[in-house]
Amino acid sequence: MAKRITDRLRLPQGPVDLASIPTDATPGFKGNKVEGQKALATLAPTLGELQEKLYAEGRTGGSRRVLLVLQGMDTSGKGGVLRHVAGLCDPQGLHIKAFKAPTAEERKHDFLWRIRKELPPEGYIGAFDRSHYEDVLIVRVHDLVPRATWSRRYATINRFEQQLADKGTTIIKCFLHVSKEEQQARLAARLDDPTKYWKYNPADVDERAYWDDYQEAYAAALEKCANDSAPWFVVPSDRKWYRNWAITNLLIEHLQDLDPKWPLASYDVDAERARLADS
Amino acid sequence: MAKRITDRLRLPQGPVDLASIPTDATPGFKGNKVEGQKALATLAPTLGELQEKLYAEGRTGGSRRVLLVLQGMDTSGKGGVLRHVAGLCDPQGLHIKAFKAPTAEERKHDFLWRIRKELPPEGYIGAFDRSHYEDVLIVRVHDLVPRATWSRRYATINRFEQQLADKGTTIIKCFLHVSKEEQQARLAARLDDPTKYWKYNPADVDERAYWDDYQEAYAAALEKCANDSAPWFVVPSDRKWYRNWAITNLLIEHLQDLDPKWPLASYDVDAERARLADS
Numbered sequence: 001m002a003k004r005i006t007d008r009l010r011l012p013q014g015p016v017d018l019a020s021i022p023t024d025a026t027p028g029f030k031g032n033k034v035e036g037q038k039a040l041a042t043l044a045p046t047l048g049e050l051q052e053k054l055y056a057e058g059r060t061g062g063s064r065r066v067l068l069v070l071q072g073m074d075t076s077g078k079g080g081v082l083r084h085v086a087g088l089c090d091p092q093g094l095h096i097k098a099f100k101a102p103t104a105e106e107r108k109h110d111f112l113w114r115i116r117k118e119l120p121p122e123g124y125i126g127a128f129d130r131s132h133y134e135d136v137l138i139v140r141v142h143d144l145v146p147r148a149t150w151s152r153r154y155a156t157i158n159r160f161e162q163q164l165a166d167k168g169t170t171i172i173k174c175f176l177h178v179s180k181e182e183q184q185a186r187l188a189a190r191l192d193d194p195t196k197y198w199k200y201n202p203a204d205v206d207e208r209a210y211w212d213d214y215q216e217a218y219a220a221a222l223e224k225c226a227n228d229s230a231p232w233f234v235v236p237s238d239r240k241w242y243r244n245w246a247i248t249n250l251l252i253e254h255l256q257d258l259d260p261k262w263p264l265a266s267y268d269v270d271a272e273r274a275r276l277a278d279s
Numbered sequence: 280m281a282k283r284i285t286d287r288l289r290l291p292q293g294p295v296d297l298a299s300i301p302t303d304a305t306p307g308f309k310g311n312k313v314e315g316q317k318a319l320a321t322l323a324p325t326l327g328e329l330q331e332k333l334y335a336e337g338r339t340g341g342s343r344r345v346l347l348v349l350q351g352m353d354t355s356g357k358g359g360v361l362r363h364v365a366g367l368c369d370p371q372g373l374h375i376k377a378f379k380a381p382t383a384e385e386r387k388h389d390f391l392w393r394i395r396k397e398l399p400p401e402g403y404i405g406a407f408d409r410s411h412y413e414d415v416l417i418v419r420v421h422d423l424v425p426r427a428t429w430s431r432r433y434a435t436i437n438r439f440e441q442q443l444a445d446k447g448t449t450i451i452k453c454f455l456h457v458s459k460e461e462q463q464a465r466l467a468a469r470l471d472d473p474t475k476y477w478k479y480n481p482a483d484v485d486e487r488a489y490w491d492d493y494q495e496a497y498a499a500a501l502e503k504c505a506n507d508s509a510p511w512f513v514v515p516s517d518r519k520w521y522r523n524w525a526i527t528n529l530l531i532e533h534l535q536d537l538d539p540k541w542p543l544a545s546y547d548v549d550a551e552r553a554r555l556a557d558s
Contacts, residue, residue: 056477083369090362092377092408096370129371184555191552197544198335202551208558265476272481273470276463279487 003028005249011175011232016223018215023179024238029245036241043248044088050255051125053262055093058123060263064168066254067119067126068247071133071221072176073214074204075186076237078129081176084244085251086127095120098129111135111153112160119169125251132157133173136221141213154224165229170254173230174247175222176237180211282307284528288512290454295502297494302458303517308524315520322527323367329534330404332541334372337402339542343447345533346398346405347526350412350500351455352493353483354465355516357408360455363523364530365406374399377408390414390432391439398448404530411436412452415500420492433503444508449533452509453526454501455516459490 008027029036057064068086070078079098086094097118106114112132120126136157140150161171178186190200207214222232233250237243287306308315336343347365349357358377365373376397385393391411399405415436419429440450457465469479486493501511512529516522 060477079371082371086370087366089370091365091368091370091373091375092358092361094370098371184558187555188552191548191555194544195541197548198339198542200544200546200551202546202554205551205554205558262474263477265473265479267479267481269470269476272479272484273467275481275484276466276470279463279484 004253005246006233006253009233009235009246009250011222011226011234013226014223016219016226018177018219018222018234021177021234021236023177023182023236025236026239026242027236027246028249029242033239033241036239036245040084040241040245040248043245043252047088047248047252047255048090050252050260051089051093053260054125054255054258055090055123056263057260058093058121060266062260063122064170064258064260065120065122065124065126066170066172066251066258067128067164068251069128069131069133069171069173070176071131071137071174071218072237073178073183073211074201074207075183076176076178077240077243078176080240081174081244081247082127082129085248086125088248089125093124095124095126096129097126099131099134112156115160119164122168132160133221133225137214137217140217140220141210154221157225158227161225161227161230170258171230172250172254173225173232174250175218175232175234176243177234178237180208182238183208283532284525285512285532288514288525288529290501290505290511290513292505293502295498295505297456297498297501297513300456300513300515302456302461302515304515305518305521306515306525307528308521312518312520315518315524319363319520319524319527322524322531326367326527326531326534327369329531329539330368330372332539333404333534333537334369334402335542336539337372337400339545341539342401343449343537343539344399344401344403344405345449345451345530345537346407346443347530348407348410348412348450348452349455350410350416350453350497351516352457352462352490353480353486354462355455355457356519356522357455359519360453360523360526361406361408364527365404367527368404372403374403374405375408376405378410378413391435394439398443401447411439412500412504416493416496419496419499420489433500436504437506440504440506440509449537450509451529451533452504452511453529454497454511454513455522456513457516459487461517462487 005028054064054066070081072078082096086096099114102114115132136150136153139145164171187200187204190196226232235243235246284307333343333345349360351357361375365375378393381393394411415429415432418424443450466479466483469475505511514522514525
């Protein structure tokens with residue numbers, strides 16, 4: 001039996017050296033882009049049925065749910081995963097949230113306050129484009145709060161995620177791993193295509209000066225917050241088609257582990273048939 | 280040039296007689312189910328590009344947005360439209376809300392309070408599964424508030440929708456028109472398939488006793504709240520494939536009327552190219 005993508009991409013506990021993990025590999029997939037895109041399309045019905053079962057479970061008293069957390073450098077493809085992977089789901093059972101720089105209101109509260117408000121309801125698949133991890137990433141790189149504050153947050157995050165897991169949330173944390181060269185190429189592509197001008201932000205170039213600091217901050221977050229109840233997955237993301245295929249497989253495999261079942265009838269089926277026929 | 284679906288399905292102002300409008304017709308489409316499903320699939324790229332342009336506009340200062348309001352009897356397919364039509368959209372630019380019986384908190388406020396909270400943000404497509412119209416439908420049929428209260432709501436709704444339209448919201452109100460026999464068949468199908476048991480609610484059979492009252496309440500809502508800035512569309516919905524195809528066309532045609540454009544660059548493209556190359 002083929003090794004699961006979950007097992008291939010899960011970050012082992014211990015020291016993290018991102019530079020040693022390839023950004024352009026395709027673990028678990030032999031084939032090219034066209035084949036990868038076709039393979040993704042064939043996964044849609046499987047994902048759809050699993051999602052509907054989880055949703056049905058949630059509508060009939062179940063409390064389980066799934067939360068996909070997407071982190072990665074600018075252009076790494078967080079939005080692309082929402083479009084091409086979350087886009088395969090029935091939007092009725094999907095809760096998407098993109099976290100931007102915190103608002104004045106959000107800044108008045110602890111850093112998890114705005115996260116808690118966007119957790120997926122029972123039976124839903126939630127997907128976060130950025131997350132509470134920004135509070136140990138951009139915040140650390142740009143000294144937005146004192147070191148004493150952000151350095152405590154790793155433990156806070158671990159407790160928070162453990163609580164979520166204990167209450168039935170399956171957390172899938174994905175680091176979309178791209179190279180500095182690939183980021184440059186993607187930014188350049190936005191400048192070469194007028195339909196993509198709006199996606200380009202000059203500040204993204206400024207941030208490239210902090211590339212190494214970000215990689216260090218990511219390595220710390222991945223190392224300090226890799227635990228059994230909420231592991232990190234490092235997804236090689238220089239190839240968009242592989243990234244989408246791999247994360248779809250992560251979702252499917254986690255849903256298969258949950259193994260949601262179609263709810264039984266809570267009424268007498270034959271009696272209802274008779275009532276309906278008379279109605 | 281073929282007549283637009285918008286023009287074919289728009290309810291004219293004046294007295295409404297729902298019984299005279301076929302539930303199983305396919306206005307504007309010649310073909311069978313398989314052809315209809317294929318036709319729907321071919322619309323996806325067009326809808327996708329229009330949605331992305333609207334979203335891009337919203338991200339760069341635009342205030343326009345679209346709100347699809349879905350109303351109809353149980354089993355008429357409101358959820359199916361969310362799955363198969365809204366499901367064609369990029370979920371990043373989609374805001375879906377299913378309105379259930381109001382909570383204790385919601386009942387403390389006026390009936391539009393919970394609606395206002397769920398309006399789509401700038402650049403988004405919003406989709407409501409039920410809406411403020413429930414407050415002149417189930418509420419009227421079951422005397423949940425005095426007649427003097429619900430009878431004032433039609434005018435309140437018209438003012439509310441006019442305000443939304445004035446602020447840049449394109450409202451597309453769809454009545455999913457099914458026959459009483461088709462509803463019976465769809466409920467029976469849920470009882471014949473264990474993967475659909477969870478969708479069946481015995482109360483739905485009880486509600487069938489009020490079928491005529493609901494049709495009357497719908498006719499009143501459609502008649503009193505059909506105005507140029509937020510017209511009603513009566514979508515024959517006995518054929519699911521036609522319903523999905525027709526509503527997708529309504530969305531596309533309204534987006535084409537909005538004609539969103541890719542935003543211009545707000546920066547010097549050549550200068551950015553040079554900065555990026557050096558980064």
